Amino acid sequence: MGRKILIALLVNCLLWELVSAATDKVVCYHGSWSKYRSGNGQFTVNDIDPNLCTHLIYSFVGINTDGSILLLDSTLDVNNANFANFNALKTRNAALKTLVAVGGWGEGSTKYSAVAASATSRATFIQSALNLVQTYGFDGFDIDWEYPAQRGGAAADVQNYATLIKEFRTVFDKHGLLLTAAVAATPGSVDQSYDVPALSKYLDIINVMAYDIHASWDGVTGQNAPLYASSIDTTASAKLLNVNASISGWISRGADPQKLALGLGVYGRSFTLSNSAISGLGAPVSGAGNSGPYTLEAGMLGYNEICEAQLAGGWTTVWDDEQKVPYSFKGDQWIGYDNPRSIAIKASIILFIVNYAKSLNLGGVMIWSIETEDFRGICGSKYPILNAIKSALGTANENIEENVNDDTGGNDDASSGGGTAVDDGNDTPVGDETVVDDGTASGGTGGVTCTQAGYIRDPADCNKFYYCLLVGSSYQPLAQQCNSNLYFDLESQTCNWPQLVSGC
Incomplete structure (x- = not known):
């Protein structure tokens, strides 16, 4: 004790x-x-x-x-x-x-x-x-x-x-x-x-x-x-x-x-594709992309110019899960942003x-x-x-503050916290890759086991998550919990809509 x-x-x-x-x-x-x-x-x-x-x-x-x-x-x-x-x-x-x-x-x-x-x-x-x-x-x-x-x-x-x-x-x-x-x-x-x-x-x-x-x-x-x-x-x-x-x-x-x-x-950086049929990352380009109506600079588009262009239609948007950013292309125009x-x-x-x-x-x-x-x-x-x-x-700051008031030292009593993550609705749900080392967790009676610093999600309940904090020579899981209608997203390190969270 x-x-x-x-x-x-x-x-x-x-x-x-x-x-x-x-x-x-x-x-x-x-x-x-x-x-x-x-x-x-x-x-x-x-x-x-x-x-x-x-x-x-x-x-x-x-x-x-x-x-x-x-x-x-x-x-x-x-x-x-x-x-x-x-x-x-x-x-x-x-x-x-x-x-x-x-x-x-x-x-x-x-x-x-x-x-x-x-x-x-x-x-x-x-x-x-x-x-x-x-x-x-x-x-x-x-x-x-x-x-x-x-x-x-x-x-x-x-x-x-x-x-x-x-x-x-x-x-x-x-x-x-x-x-x-x-x-x-x-x-x-x-x-x-x-x-x-x-x-x-x-x-x-x-x-x-x-x-x-x-x-x-x-x-x-x-x-x-x-x-x-x-x-x-x-x-x-x-x-x-x-x-x-x-x-x-x-x-x-x-x-x-x-x-x-x-x-x-x-803002984004824009490119003119050498071949509009080759539109992935690393595709050859002939030069800078077309300038936007406001910034008037070839090879650069403000976010406002990008989103207004996409409203007009015809653009394909791809979520680059390796680099955690989107890119869009239309004809011979390509934008990374x-x-x-x-x-x-x-x-x-x-x-x-x-x-x-x-x-x-x-x-x-x-x-x-x-x-x-x-x-x-x-x-x-x-x-x-x-x-x-x-x-x-x-x-992120609320998650820290919630843990300050949790004197359990890492038992299963989870404090209420979390919030909604922002998504533009145009991208597919993200994968299981984590932004920071997520450690490893094993389920079982009495909680989870941490082996390294970082966030882990409860293996039995996607609504719960933990931060593994090094105290002395061992890692202690600090229990947290999303609002009732959200799941913890290892990708964005926030509580997110269930349909956008992979692995749950």
């Missing part, structure tokens, strides 16, 4: 620690140029729902060669009060944090490399950023240098960037301001560009851009943001081109997982992608970018991607 009480206390202490650091950040970038888009694609600050994001980042400003901030669209930002209206969103959500981002793909790397190399230019950059943030009421500053030591940069950028953010941190701490950055995702690019421990030490949030992993430049079709490698990824380098390898790579290189935000692309189902899977695993028992949960998720959501609800409800994130993260 004494040992059981001790285990229960240890479990509760660990779970309270997890709750206090539970994933809660939803970082949303806003591309201000979407104000100039046509028709249903035109997006203004007034279209933002400030209650779906915890952090909103206004994109972009640039820099001059001396390091001072350059307003890339002063008419929109200042004269038309876009900065002011953006920060006024905090009146509708007092907990919301707003930031302004510098850089982006279009700004390149050359100027940033030169500024970071000079102590005088770094000081100018930091002071100019501070003035901008304080003048317009932002809560912080985001650095989107794409990328140090690449695209015209120099090898010294790695150390100079670390020095830059250290100096930013010193100044911003005096004013209680946030400092974040958008960073490359794949291991090869990370090794080329960053001193990971330094970024982890000085930044509040590291927004990992885990998208653009495959596109038409590959010469074959590929997923924009595959969660895992595909069976056609046979080389060592190809096996690292996925979200899981990217996040794991950041952690193994010294990043604090609680500072990482998993970047989710609210995320939908609410794949987003929910990615969001729901971020608490558990690393060792749960040691509280190494990620800090949150990030989306690029809010204006390519279905923000008008043309294809259904408004903001389906962000609502899928909210649902998945809410369910």
